[in-house]
Amino acid sequence: MIKKYIGLLSSVIVAFCCIQTVVGQNKLVDRVVATVGSSIILQSDVEMQYAQYLAQGEKPNDDMKCYLLQQLVTQKLLSQQAMIDSIEVSEAEVDDNLNRRMQVMVRQAGGKERLEEFLNRSLLQYKEEMRSSVAEQLKAQKMQQNIVTTINVTPQEVKTYFNGLNQDSLPYFNTEVEIGEIVINPELTKEEKEQFRQKAEGYRQQVLNGSDFGTVARLYSEDGSAPYGGELGFATRDSYVKEFSAMAFKLKEGEISPVFETMYGFHFLQVLQRRGEEVNVRHLLIKKKPTSASLERAKAKIDSIYDKVTQGKISFHAAASQYSDNNETKYTGGMIMNEEDHSGLIPVDRLDRETFTAIDPLEVGQYSKSFLSKDRMDNQVYKFMYLKSRVAPHKANLEQDFAKIQEAARQDKINRKLSEWFEQRKENTFIDINSDFMQCDELKLWINKDEALAAH
Structure with missing residues (x-):
């Protein structure tokens, strides 16, 4: 039972992959499959998660949609409580998460162009479409962390947990x-570094002479942002190493920096946009090689x-x-x-x-x-x-494996705390599951007894 409640954030922060295209190709007519408080969950939300499941090489399995809908229900409960508790996520956090997702998707697709062709839209457009859903997932994640952040276990609790395990099936x-x-x-040495600085300077001169910065970065940058034309998304000053931050936050919009060195190598960057205490830049990196x-x-x-x-x-x-x-x-x-x-x-x-x-x-x-x-x-x-x-x-024994057993006991305590939290929210939140999903074991937790009997 506990596992069904808390499968959420170990796996619910799933990278989005191509769902709009999949939905469009199958001509899915969207519908509401669950209502959680003031929020709804659409069939397309479930299909989006299922598409990622298939994209990871898994075999088709309709039962997986039950589990995915259960995850989305718990996510809604957490994100709604996050709003009540004034838990926020910054634009920088959302951008950072989106950028990491995009990098994974680009690698899986075999390149930026192939991914954009499959999505039938640019990555920037796709990121904007995903932004609100990612923000909700990050709020849910923070809410869950808040619920369990102070949980710890005493040595006596560790011993009690261990003694309560089936001694015949210990790991x-x-x-x-x-x-x-x-x-x-x-x-x-300074002389050995010069070849890498000169290489970066050569690409900088191409940009200054009229070449498109994004194209040059895609072709030559040795950073993970190369598929995005070197763009890093909005970030705060403390998101970067000090040399990079110093350059990014002193330039004006559109201005291109000189070549400068960080622990990663030699860069030059361009400020694309400022937004309060955040800045969006693109850069080109040439790594230093021994x-x-x-x-x-x-x-x-x-x-x-x-x-x-x-x-x-x-x-x-x-x-x-x-x-x-x-x-x-x-x-x-x-x-x-x-x-x-x-x-x-x-x-x-x-x-x-x-x-x-x-x-x-x-x-x-x-x-x-x-x-x-x-x-x-x-x-x-x-x-x-x-x-x-x-x-x-x-x-396994307490003498040799105390740290492992302590962590297992702590996780068990976390699971029980989350289970209690969800039980309380379930009693005080209107939750309605579409009848098509009432046969799902994972979702019986959220269906009241009268509805469950009617489903049978």
Whole structure:
């Protein structure tokens, strides 16, 4: 029952894909399929979600429409309460979400032109059509976060939760490891950077000489915004790194910046429009790429650090804090955290191949040799690994798996809180489901008993 209530925001923020075209091709006559308070849900809303389900390669399944309508009902309840509680989403948040969705859709379609051809409209037009629905989804998401944000569990609650589980069906955990890393980025000299600055400057001159900025960005920019002609959408000052913000917020509308450098590479930008404390810009990025000489210097540096650590001249944790270029791990003494349960134990089957290969032959307390790898932004880096501990495969228990069980207990508490919230809203909100959907198990939660009996 709980799962049926709260399937919402783990999956309801689904990327839109081509529903207007699908609806148009099938000549669907729209109709109201549910009423939630003062809001209605249309058949086309359900079909829009179903089209995305199919676009992800899933097989046709009409039962899925029951689940999708159930998600939309919970979304309406949350967004309506968000309005009552004065929860707002900014235009910048909506734009950022829309831009991420568009990037995914462009990749799935095989390019901007192919996507626009399929949609039979420009991406900018399609984004505007989606704006109100995305804003509602983001409000619902914020409302759900507000409901559960203060929920935590005590050690006693964790123990009670664990003892209440079926001890014969406890999960079996694979080998887990505690690992650390020291990462060194190849640094370019001013002379080595110049080739990339000159490349960006060459494209800037094309624009200044009359070439269309959007076309040049689509053809040559190395940023994810290239398919949109470099346009980033409205954003606030703190949305960008400081060098980019400084340039974007000092220029006038239509003005083109000089080439400037950020951690990502060399850019130039044009301000398209200002709106209060937000600005919409388009830009072109040329990434800085390591030279063979810079890679050699990085290799020499990390090998020097490795020697100091293995010879006992400095501890691994102190070396990571002092020398590592990975800001995500240097402040934890180089240790990598499990993002799911926030513990230090990571299942080996979730490690990337390079990391697994580096730590697999190590004994606890040993260090791998340095190796060339890539960071999350796909940049080349050198690193070496430290194996702090290795936990053998085992059945879940409180002693070894407290952090995981704590997170499961917290999620269970969140689920129960959300279930209670929806039960209360259901009692105080008019909800009507079209008779065509009354056979759906997922929707029986929202149908009163008299209606349910009449449906049978």
